Amino acid sequence: MLYYHPIYSELNLPEKHRFPISKYKKLYQRINASKFAKFIKEPEQKITADALQLCHDSNYVDAFLNGTLSEKAIKKMGFPWSEQLVQRTLISLGGGLTAAQSALEYGFGANLSGGYHHAHRDFGSGFCIFNDWAVVAATLIAHQRVERVLIFDCDVHQGDGTATIVADRDDIITCSIHCESNFPRVKPQSDLDFALPVNTQDAQYVATVREALQLAVRLYQPDIILYNAGADVYQGDELGHFSVSKQGVRARDSIVFEYAHHLNIPLAFALGGGYQRDVDRLVDIHQQTFLALFDNPAIMI
Numbered sequence: 001m002l003y004y005h006p007i008y009s010e011l012n013l014p015e016k017h018r019f020p021i022s023k024y025k026k027l028y029q030r031i032n033a034s035k036f037a038k039f040i041k042e043p044e045q046k047i048t049a050d051a052l053q054l055c056h057d058s059n060y061v062d063a064f065l066n067g068t069l070s071e072k073a074i075k076k077m078g079f080p081w082s083e084q085l086v087q088r089t090l091i092s093l094g095g096g097l098t099a100a101q102s103a104l105e106y107g108f109g110a111n112l113s114g115g116y117h118h119a120h121r122d123f124g125s126g127f128c129i130f131n132d133w134a135v136v137a138a139t140l141i142a143h144q145r146v147e148r149v150l151i152f153d154c155d156v157h158q159g160d161g162t163a164t165i166v167a168d169r170d171d172i173i174t175c176s177i178h179c180e181s182n183f184p185r186v187k188p189q190s191d192l193d194f195a196l197p198v199n200t201q202d203a204q205y206v207a208t209v210r211e212a213l214q215l216a217v218r219l220y221q222p223d224i225i226l227y228n229a230g231a232d233v234y235q236g237d238e239l240g241h242f243s244v245s246k247q248g249v250r251a252r253d254s255i256v257f258e259y260a261h262h263l264n265i266p267l268a269f270a271l272g273g274g275y276q277r278d279v280d281r282l283v284d285i286h287q288q289t290f291l292a293l294f295d296n297p298a299i300m301i
């Protein structure tokens with residue numbers, strides 16, 4: 001199932017704010033106008049404070065929920081604090097958890113939000129407040145008889161928050177394929193890191209993703225894959241430095257979906273990053289992930 005909630009795009013941001021908050025709604029509208037509309041559902045749960053504390057410092061969780069973060073912490077997070085932001089965050093992580101539970105049950109799930117891999121244990125950064133896939137992975141291990149989770153991160157930016165949060169756990173594996181010269185400046189070690197140069201093109205990119213996924217699965221035999229399908233690898237992205245085409249994004253996602261399906265490993269994905277001032281063009285790129293999926297509807301059933 002594909003999980004979407006209207007609150008994903010409901011955040012009052014200052015004019016000229018960098019974050020393309022309307023992209024979730026626009027993407028939802030496109031899928032909802034297609035024959036795949038029947039797969040979209042609303043998340044059935046908010047993430048709980050207890051679940052957040054599996055990966056985050058309790059003082060940080062409390063300060064965010066109660067609106068007592070420092071100015072500096074709010075600036076680093078990238079969004080002004082509001083009650084609306086709190087609700088959006090809790091529902092969005094609930095959507096990630098629901099998508100992963102759907103994957104465990106049916107083989108596949110998606111959250112039309114998420115990919116908050118720059119959220120660290122005790123602070124948010126780069127538009128990420130709580131680390132959805134780390135929290136979901138820890139929750140599945142604590143409550144769902146899952147023993148090992150692979151977080152497979154193809155956002156163009158390295159998954160620094162995920163790497164630090166799960167550094168001392170051998171049941172949550174992180175694999176990040178990213179641009180070597182891009183945010184974050186400091187790149188803490190994931191279990192597997194594939195740093196590619198500026199202007200990486202389709203052939204090298206897609207081959208690296210295939211190699212990385214095969215290696216990660218062979219080495220760690222995960223019970224589920226939590227995938228960050230960042231659209232900021234696209235050549236027209238304003239915060240990415242790769243030269244990957246629209247077709248390259250779709251090819252990458254086909255490889256990931258088909259490989260997991262072929263090996264019978266449940267897979268859930270999050271949208272991840274994607275930054276273009278022209279939001280319709282940006283949604284064209286995020287939509288490639290869904291086209292890769294709809295090319296092979298057997299994956300979803």
Ligand SMILES: [Zn+2]
Nearest residue numbers: 155157232273
């Ligand atoms: Zn990114």
